[in-house]
Amino acid sequence: MENHKIYAMKFSKIYSLLVQKADKKKRTKQEVDEIICWLTGYDEVGLTQQLRNDVDYKTFFEQAPCINPNSEKIKGTVCGVRVEEIKDPIMKQIRYLDKLIDELAKGKAMEKILRA
Structure with a gap:
């Protein structure tokens, strides 16, 4: 497994950027x-x-209770990939x-973002 720089970034830092991106497009932290x-x-x-434990991004995902099985329905490109x-x-x-936060920022309805 490649050691990507993003893995070592603090989740709290990325989280604030995700919230900021949504806020700029009149979407909410919630x-x-x-x-x-x-x-x-x-x-x-x-x-x-x-967020309080200030874990890195990799640890945040490694400790995730259960990645949603519908996440496999997420298609498209992020950063050209x-x-x-x-x-x-x-x-x-x-x-x-x-990708999901991009969709939120583009005004997509939550039901579609969450692959309901």
């Missing part, structure tokens, strides 16, 4: 939290605890989250 919890299986308490073609499972989950 929507960002809902997406993160849907994807990872964390509840609000678990998400808050991970097709998410469905990513082999590394942690990187794939990171890019899934990127």
Whole structure:
């Protein structure tokens, strides 16, 4: 497994960037939290605890209670890379989250973002 720089970044830093991106497009922190919890299986308490523990991004995904099985329905490109073609499972989950937040920022309805 490749050692990507993003793995060592603090989840709290990335989280604030995700919230900021959503906020710029008139979306809410609550929507960002809902997406993160849907994807990872964390509840609000678990998400808050991970932020408080200041874990790195890789650890955040490694400790995720249950990656949503519907995440396999997430298709498309992030940073020029097709998410469905990513082999590394942690990187794939990171890019899934990127893709979902991109969809939120583009104004997509939550039901569609969450693959309901």
